[in-house]
Amino acid sequence: MSKVIVVTGAGGVLCSGFAEYLAKQGHKVALLDLNERAAQAVADRINAEGGVAKAYACNVLDKACIEGVHAKVLADLGKCDILINGAGGNSPKCTTLHEEYVAGDETATEFLTFFNIDEKGFDLCLT
Ligand SMILES: NC(=O)c1ccc[n+]([C@@H]2O[C@H](COP(=O)([O-])OP(=O)(O)OC[C@H]3O[C@@H](n4cnc5c(N)ncnc54)[C@H](O)[C@@H]3O)[C@@H](O)[C@H]2O)c1
Incomplete structure (x- = not known):
């Protein structure tokens, strides 16, 4: 139907x-x-x-x-x-390299993780 x-x-x-x-x-x-x-x-x-x-x-x-x-x-x-x-979207400023936690993520600086993501980038996920 x-x-x-x-x-x-x-x-x-x-x-x-x-x-x-x-x-x-x-x-x-x-x-x-x-x-x-x-x-x-x-x-x-x-x-x-x-x-x-x-x-x-x-x-x-x-x-x-x-x-x-x-x-x-x-x-x-x-x-x-x-x-x-499905509203939302993927922004490179709030897209982490790893989908799940990987040891070392908390100190990484050369790629985005949940620990170093920029607050403004994070906001892009919500707007
Ligand atoms: N593409 C992927 O591989 C993937 C993987 C996992 C999760 N997601 C999530 O699935 C969703 C859709 O992904 P996509 O790749 O189709 O993204 P997309 O960017 O192609 O499409 C998202 C759409 O949402 C609209 N949108 C954004 N904010 C809105 C708002 N406030 N009100 C109404 N519409 C709004 C955008 O205009 C855009 O057309 C997103 O939330 C994304 O984060 C995508």
Whole structure:
């Protein structure tokens, strides 16, 4: 049965792929992204192939913005059945070399670890 699937970060690499795949399975996808143009490009590709997609400009860190988009999604596509949260992104300023702790990380200076990551870089992961 067709579901309404809301995807945040839908203009990005991973979630655009998820959204396109889900639309091909017959689901309606709401594409939310800070970057409206990127989300719209994904929606255009899906709709051109016969799917149902709608793009929305949305900052997932802004409650009022989310509530406004929620109302639009309800009106356009219906109640959300599934939410996929992919908003975020990878910044080189907050990407550690090792995915898990490796002995010596705490004193390393020549590459990024959880111990020497710049606070401003860390903030980039959250905005
Ligand atoms: N690509 C990977 O290998 C990988 C691995 C592990 C985790 N992740 C995580 O998965 C998520 C998606 O990764 P990706 O590679 O597709 O990233 P991406 O940078 O290609 O896409 C992220 C999207 O999120 C949007 N975004 C950023 N902040 C937002 C906000 N406040 N509100 C709404 N949209 C916002 C961006 O505009 C962008 O389109 C990220 O959180 C990333 O950290 C990615």
